[in-house]
Amino acid sequence: MSLARLRAVPAPTEEAQRQDALDAYAVVDTVSEQAYDDLVRLAATLCDAPAAAISLIDRDRQWFKARLGLDQTQTPRALAICDYAIRTPEQMLVVQDVADDPRFSTRVVSLGGRPLRFYAGMPLLSPDGHALGTICVLDAQPRELRPAQRAGLEALARQTQHLLELRRYALEQRRLLNEREAFAHRLEAAQADLQRRHEELKHSASHDALTGLLNRAALAQLRGSPEAMRELESAPYALLLLDVDHFKQVNDRYGHLLGDRALRAVADAVASSVREGDVAVRYGGEEFLIVLPATRLAQAYEIAERIRARVARSSLPFALTVSVGVAAGEPGRDTPERVFDRADQALYRAKNLGRDRVVADDTMLRE
Numbered sequence: 001m002s003l004a005r006l007r008a009v010p011a012p013t014e015e016a017q018r019q020d021a022l023d024a025y026a027v028v029d030t031v032s033e034q035a036y037d038d039l040v041r042l043a044a045t046l047c048d049a050p051a052a053a054i055s056l057i058d059r060d061r062q063w064f065k066a067r068l069g070l071d072q073t074q075t076p077r078a079l080a081i082c083d084y085a086i087r088t089p090e091q092m093l094v095v096q097d098v099a100d101d102p103r104f105s106t107r108v109v110s111l112g113g114r115p116l117r118f119y120a121g122m123p124l125l126s127p128d129g130h131a132l133g134t135i136c137v138l139d140a141q142p143r144e145l146r147p148a149q150r151a152g153l154e155a156l157a158r159q160t161q162h163l164l165e166l167r168r169y170a171l172e173q174r175r176l177l178n179e180r181e182a183f184a185h186r187l188e189a190a191q192a193d194l195q196r197r198h199e200e201l202k203h204s205a206s207h208d209a210l211t212g213l214l215n216r217a218a219l220a221q222l223r224g225s226p227e228a229m230r231e232l233e234s235a236p237y238a239l240l241l242l243d244v245d246h247f248k249q250v251n252d253r254y255g256h257l258l259g260d261r262a263l264r265a266v267a268d269a270v271a272s273s274v275r276e277g278d279v280a281v282r283y284g285g286e287e288f289l290i291v292l293p294a295t296r297l298a299q300a301y302e303i304a305e306r307i308r309a310r311v312a313r314s315s316l317p318f319a320l321t322v323s324v325g326v327a328a329g330e331p332g333r334d335t336p337e338r339v340f341d342r343a344d345q346a347l348y349r350a351k352n353l354g355r356d357r358v359v360a361d362d363t364m365l366r367e
């Protein structure tokens with residue numbers, strides 16, 4: 001081989017691809033591993049050499065993944081004979097006497113304090129032919145390799161390549177696994193987000209945005225559910241129909257924002273006065289319907305009074321009052337619509353009697 005060919009420096013793009021190939025193994029600067037150490041020991045024994053190494057040619061240095069009889073863990077690339085070896089990737093580089101060869105300095109590596117004289121390195125290739133480094137044997141005296149030793153060193157180079165491939169395969173598997181896990185997490189998060197949006201949508205379809213109480217659609221759904229109606233009509237129940245007094249004036253005098261605040265105050269008074277299982281609905285603009293299952297008229301009247309008193313005490317910059325009509329239903333006797341009509345008539349009377357009051361329907365007592 002000519003000197004010129006040995007000196008040929010790889011083109012920058014070729015070198016960049018070679019470096020990428022080496023980086024794909026993520027092996028430089030990793031801890032020592034028994035499998036690589038064993039290959040180096042085998043190389044030294046086979047070639048009857050005091051030193052051997054698996055050398056990887058990194059950007060500006062050679063780094064030894066495994067070494068035997070060598071003092072350094074790495075050297076500058078410019079001093080690395082292995083860097084020459086990888087420029088002829090398909091063949092072994094043998095330097096019988098480094099001291100006789102003007103290309104190399106004997107100070108490149110030191111073998112137990114003695115200068116290097118003999119070098120034989122077989123390039124390690126990636127599957128697409130990029131030379132990553134070498135497996136090499138070294139000696140402090142000039143010499144040659146027997147053909148069987150050359151063949152053995154070539155075989156060990158192939159074994160080193162297999163080891164490196166296994167490493168890359170394991171890394172790739174881990175990367176795919178991580179990717180799959182990340183994807184599964186993203187999917188889970190997206191599903192949770194979808195579920196949350198679904199719940200939000202379901203909530204907003206059945207709740208009034210201003211007050212947080214149920215809306216008319218939810219009431220219609222309740223009315224349409226035979227199961228819910230059976231449950232309601234299994235015991236005496238009551239309905240409250242509540243209307244804010246002179247609410248138009250509130251809006252006109254104080255504006256819609258304060259009007260909205262007043263509606264929220266009424267809703268709060270309602271929500272804090274009913275039990276779990278009661279159904280509070282914003283029925284119209286300033287009208288509320290409260291369904292009280294298993295409740296008799298007198299008890300319902302008390303609840304209505306409590307709501308009325310709480311509204312009157314709410315902290316608003318103006319006085320706010322409500323009128324409430326109360327009616328009760330007997331199972332098997334009154335339809336909910338009939339009870340509703342009675343509550344509505346009671347509310348009408350409350351308004352006519354001067355507002356800010358609760359009026360109970362007494363037709364049941366009279367009938």
Ligand SMILES: Nc1nc2c(ncn2[C@@H]2O[C@H](COP(=O)(O)OP(=O)(O)OP(=O)(O)O)[C@@H](O)[C@H]2O)c(=O)[nH]1
Pocket residue numbers: 210243244245246247248249251255256257258259260263284285286351355
């Ligand atoms: N701020 C606000 N006002 C509303 C809302 N919904 C309905 N209103 C107003 O509520 C008022 C209801 O007025 P009316 O039905 O005339 O009754 P009122 O003024 O309360 O009088 P009485 O019921 O007879 O005491 C109207 O002015 C509506 O514009 C709302 O969501 N926010």
